[in-house]
Amino acid sequence: MNDTFALRPPSRRAFLGAVLLGAASAGLPAVPARASGGLVPVLPAPTGPYPVDVVRHAFTDPARTDPWDPALGPRQVVVGVVYPARSVTGFPRAPQLTPGEAAVFGALAPLVRGLPAAGVDWAGTLTHAHAGAPPLPGRRPVVLYTPGGGDARTLGTGLAEELASHGAVVVLVDHPGEASQVELPDGTVRESVLHGPPDPATFRTMADTRVADLRLVLDRLGELPHAAVTDPCRTGILGHSAGGTAAALLAARDPRIRAVANLEGYLGPEPWPGDRPLLLLRTDGFEGAARIERSWAGLRARRRTLRAANHWVLTDHAAIVPRLHAAGLVPDAVRDGLVGPGDAAASFAAVRRELRGFFGRELRGLPGREAGRVRR
Template identity: 60%
Template sequence: MTHHPAPGRRTVAKGALLAAAATLLSPAAARAAAPVVPRLPAPTGPHPVGLRTFALTDTSRDDPWVPGTGVREVMITVLYPARTVRGYSRAPQLTPVEAQYFAELAPLVRPGLPAAGVDWGATLTHGHLDAPALPGRRPVLLYSPGGGDFRTLGTTLAEDLASHGRIVVLIDHPGDASQVELPSGVRLTVLRPDPDPTVFRTMIDTRVADLRFVLDRLGSLSLAPAMDLRRTGVYGHSAGGTAAVHALAADDRLTAGVNLEGYLDLDPLDGSDRPLLMFRTDGFDGAERLERSWAGLPARRVLLTGSDHWIFADHAFLVPRLQAAGLVTAESRAGLIGAADPSAAVAAVRRRTRAFFARHLPVPVPAARGRHASQ
């Protein structure tokens, strides 16, 4: 395990994590007879979803969080419409190693999440490992997660987009993500809620470079024959939304983008004229800064009411289940995703995001009729 101190970030040793978990253990969690297994909602499209994970190494740049290594490692998960999923197992949201660490990191990364009582490793996605891809070449979407989040916390929206015919690439940003299992080892980071400007600049610059590097490498992957790399888009949540918009402005290969409540005050974006959709919630405590940073930018906007910042990640469905089990308080739930039923907000994000990318990056093959199913 490598530790990389930097202003505005905390790297945490396992012993300290275990001590924190002990002190944060709630009475409800202590009484739980069996750990809760969070579940994710099924995608809505006509196609089953395949999933593959790749480790990529960029030898052209140094990792800014680990100076002197001479390389930057990035993990990606690719979701795609599958021809069949019969005989292919569903992928867990986290590897066993990642789940072990997130169980310890969760209340530090997202205060309000429980320190015990959850089996994070048992949560399954609806992506089937190594299932064969549906024939045809399809638009590609890159996803950058929220600051401090791991890539597969964006599974719910990504699976939905894949089930409707797109290929979605979830990208981890080591040194920023809470935990990433890399070929070289596990990287752990607890990002402070409001990183200082220097750290935020490094985060966004690194994420934009990661996005562009992944785009460079997609043509060499085993799934490349299924990808139409002439039609690519980008979306992201929070810091990932910031990075997505900056990547969209910087890279001509990207056609359209979606910003899920990310600040845009890092650099002027007046020259960006590519299609952009932006979401925000009415509960976000950074709303004033957000609106100032969005002022004058030509983009379609969507407001989600009764919601808060982490509604855009899988917390939208994980947190209510934990609250129902007595592991998350109503106050913590409201501060994470809002007090309202998340179903309507998640449905709106899925529907509006699908429609936006359908307009600007249409799928060439008509969708099959009926709901998707394991075939």
């Protein structure tokens, strides 16, 4: 069972709960959602020759009961699919967050990361993808994206649009119940049920649930809108933080994954299979870097360390946080703790170059420009 759905306001909203971010945060009290308004974050434009399209889609897995809330019944997984487009003329740019998602994120942000409690219009941020545009014809490599612990898939928007603008199809996967906020097809905004750092059993549930969610998406790529332009034989995966852990676990269990990019994620608890190309990116400022580096010891991989950088420079926060800092909405300590004191834009550009080159090589190349005019 699946459902493709349009971006729209929620029909109802659950009480705001705590969220686990980066797989290590303190428990949070419930707080009311805040009104939007103020500075609008801006995401970096993709650099490729193709304009991009985005569509939201949902899968239901009748074989699994939701592990975080069994009362909800079968597991539901929401994805955002970013394609290279033939033309985006006449199609609107899609927002990064729905109004309901933005309200929840805006209420959580100051409690978890020190982002401003007011002065930011989280609902105003537009992506560079256009909703409803026709895809560019051709069979294209597929890259799955799984976010950091407690993060929503939308923080991978800049990475997804970059790869799609160069010819890949990127499937951003949310993990409802763990993600900070996810709007479901009925308009409900589902929030995280996690409180505080996970104990070993909870972390195992997180990892196993993520792998099962990703396998569900792999199994049913053919049900995605515009599935005819995907090439399931050229599939890679990209994960940030806990998503990097899940990406490696999926590759260890599923040979359909041809290449793995791990953005500062611990490799464990299962051994890396060693027979798939691996890209390892990390920052020099992340407090868990030493433990992560030990888990990467002895692996054959392409590696890069970003200097004067921190954990969330590997996400859209690389663009968002410096803009808030420049506007006086966050202090130096918050900026440094999220993206580091260095040039976050340059770090994020380096990450996008690394990913573009890695998946271009290992998935037998991102296609070049087809004959004919590509219209924006």
